[in-house]
Amino acid sequence: MRDITIVRLNADSDHVATVASWTYAEWGHLHPGSTPESYREAFRRECGDGGVPSVFVAMQGDRPVGTAALMAEDMDSRHELTPWLVSVFVLPEWRGRGIAARLIRRVEEEAAACGVGQFYLFTPDQQGLYRRLGWCDHEALSYRGENVTIMLRRLEA
Secondary structure, three states, X not given: OOOEEEEEOOOXXXXXXXHHHHHHHHHXXXXXXXXXXXXXXXXXXXXXXXXXXXXXEEEEOOEEEEEEEEEOOOOOOOOOOOOEEEEEEEOHHHOOOOHXXXXXXXXXXXXXXXXXXXXXXXXXXXXXXXXXXXXXXXXXXXXXXXEEEEEEEEOOO
């Protein structure tokens, strides 16, 4: 899609609140005690200048339509695994256009550029997407009441 660009989200961006609200609506239940405000503040902290952490947004003109991020940690029961691809989300009306794949590839490029040899994600239901993009199953487990698969991506040196 030529009209979609992938950009780094900066902490002072007007889009932080929008992107944080998407991720809170989608995954807030996995973080008991979190609020929309705590997600917003976390996003501001996670908007790095490069490497880990970094947040990316798919933009259609001035409108954000998707996001994905590279974070040091995503699963509090697996501190030994780092870093993580997190918060891959595309607005429902923009799905099926390859935007998620582009966001994932951008995060992979960021990870490789900062010397990451492998990184992880977890998903309850998108294993097929990630397998098509070169991710491998690492572990199946129950995490906060949800059956998920931890997946691994090895990057070229």
